[in-house]
Amino acid sequence: MTDGTSLKGPALCAAFGSDLLTDYVPDALGAGDARRQLFRGLLPTDDGWLELGELRVPLARRVESIPVASCAVRVRMFLLSEQALSFHTPRPEVYSYRSLDWRYRPAYQARQLHLRALAARHDLPLVLALDVQRLSLSLPLEALLHGPWMTERLAEALTALHAVAGRCLLPGHRWSNRLATAALAPLDETLAALAPGRWTRWGDDVHVFTRDQNEADDIRAAAEMSLDRIGLRLSPEKSAVAAASSVLTGPARSLTGRPEEVWRIGLAIGDVTALRYALARTPPDKTVSRDLVEAVRERPVLLPRAAHYLDRAMYTSTGQAAAKRLLSTAKTDTFTAARLLALAGRHPKLAADVPDELLAVADSSGFRPLRELAFRVSVLRDQQHMCPPSSRMEDWLRISGFARRRRPQVSTLL
Structure with a gap:
C-alpha cells in the first residue's frame, strides 16, 4: 500500500464541488463546512461520520433504491480516494473520472469525438459493446484492497463502509467513480493489447471497434476472463455486437440547437x-x-x-x-x-x-x-x-x- 500524497486545497474544493452535482440529497448549508475542511486538507471528525440513508430514486426506465450519504461521508471518502489515486493515470482510451481536475462535459465531448472517428473507419464495420453487470453492487472489496494504489486509511474506510452498506461504491459519488475507473485497469490492459487504439471506456461502458464477428467474439471472451479475475462479469443484456454506426445514435449522439x-x-x-x-x-x-x-x-x-x-x-x-x-x-x-x-x-x-x-x-x-x-x-x-x-x-x-x-x-x- 502507498501512503498517498498531499493535495492542494483549492483543487480539492473545486473537485468536491463537482461531486456535489450528483448529490441525491443536497446539503442544507451548501457543504460549506466540508469545503473549509478540504481547503485545509482535513478529514471530518470520526463521530458519526459513516451516516447512510436510502432513497427510492426514479431512473429513466425503473425505480431503484439508492444508498445516500451525508456530507461527512462524501468528503472523507473523496479526500482519501484522491490521496490514494494521485499517482494513478488511466489509459488514454478511458474518458471517465481520470484525475482530480477531470471535468464531466469536456470529457464526454472528447469521448463523442473519438467514437465518431472510430465509427467512420471503413475497416471497422462492427462495434462490440461491453457492460459490467451492476458494477457498483458487484465489485468485491478485495478487488479494491489489492489495488496497487491503495492506502491504509482508504482501505480502513472502505472496509467500514462495506460493513454498513454491504457494498464498496455508492452511486453518484465522484470518489466511487474514481475507484471504479481504477479497479477496471486490468480490463483496459486486455483491450489495449487486443484492439490498440480501437476502444473507449466510460465507467464500465466499453466500446470496441472490430474488423469482423470472430474478432469481436475473441475480444469478448478475453474481457470476460479479465473481469473474472477481479470477481466481475459482463451483463448479458447490455453486451452485444452491432454496426459501428449504431454508436452515433447512442452514446455519441449530440444534441444541438436552441x-x-x-x-x-x-x-x-x-x-x-x-x-x-x-x-x-x-x-x-x-x-x-x-x-x-x-x-x-x-x-x-x-x-x-x-x-x-x-x-x-x-x-x-x-x-x-x-x-x-x-x-x-x-x-x-x-x-x-x-x-x-x-x-x-x-x-x-x-x-x-x-x-x-x-x-x-x-x-x-x-x-x-x-x-x-x-x-x-x-x-x-x-x-x-x-x-x-x-x-x-x-x-x-x-x-x-x-x-x-x-x-x-x-x-x-x-
Whole structure:
C-alpha cells in the first residue's frame, strides 16, 4: 500500500464541488463546512461520520433504491480516494473520472469525438459493446484492497463502509467513480493489447471497434476472463455486437440547437435525454415553465433538473407559478422532498408553499441531511420544527449576516 500524497486545497474544493452535482440529497448549508475542511486538507471528525440513508430514486426506465450519504461521508471518502489515486493515470482510451481536475462535459465531448472517428473507419464495420453487470453492487472489496494504489486509511474506510452498506461504491459519488475507473485497469490492459487504439471506456461502458464477428467474439471472451479475475462479469443484456454506426445514435449522439426547441421536440417524442439537456441550458422561458409541472409528473426522473431550472426562473412570474404548482402537486416521498426542500431553502418566498406532508416525510426519514433541509425550511416559515435541530443547524441559527445566507445547491448532473 502507498501512503498517498498531499493535495492542494483549492483543487480539492473545486473537485468536491463537482461531486456535489450528483448529490441525491443536497446539503442544507451548501457543504460549506466540508469545503473549509478540504481547503485545509482535513478529514471530518470520526463521530458519526459513516451516516447512510436510502432513497427510492426514479431512473429513466425503473425505480431503484439508492444508498445516500451525508456530507461527512462524501468528503472523507473523496479526500482519501484522491490521496490514494494521485499517482494513478488511466489509459488514454478511458474518458471517465481520470484525475482530480477531470471535468464531466469536456470529457464526454472528447469521448463523442473519438467514437465518431472510430465509427467512420471503413475497416471497422462492427462495434462490440461491453457492460459490467451492476458494477457498483458487484465489485468485491478485495478487488479494491489489492489495488496497487491503495492506502491504509482508504482501505480502513472502505472496509467500514462495506460493513454498513454491504457494498464498496455508492452511486453518484465522484470518489466511487474514481475507484471504479481504477479497479477496471486490468480490463483496459486486455483491450489495449487486443484492439490498440480501437476502444473507449466510460465507467464500465466499453466500446470496441472490430474488423469482423470472430474478432469481436475473441475480444469478448478475453474481457470476460479479465473481469473474472477481479470477481466481475459482463451483463448479458447490455453486451452485444452491432454496426459501428449504431454508436452515433447512442452514446455519441449530440444534441444541438436552441434549448427551448430541444425541449419542445423532447416533449413531443418523449425523449428524456433531450428534456434533461434542455432544462440545464434554457433560460427562463414561458413555454418551458408552463409545461414543466406536467413533464415532471409524467417523468419524475426530471425533478432534479426541474429544480435547477426553477432556481433560475424564480425571478419571473411564470417561474414562480410553476414552482408553486410543483409544490402543490408534489409526491410525498423522500426523493421529491430532497429536491423541493432544497429549492425552498434557496428561495424563502417558496417556504410557505411547502406542504406539511413534505416536511413530515423528510423528518421521518431518519436521515440527518434530509431532516436538516426540513429544519431550514421550517425556520423560514417561522414554524416550530417537529425534530430537534442537529448541531450544524444550531450553529446556523446562531450565526448572522453573510455566513447564514449559505444556501442548498440545486445545480445538478442528475
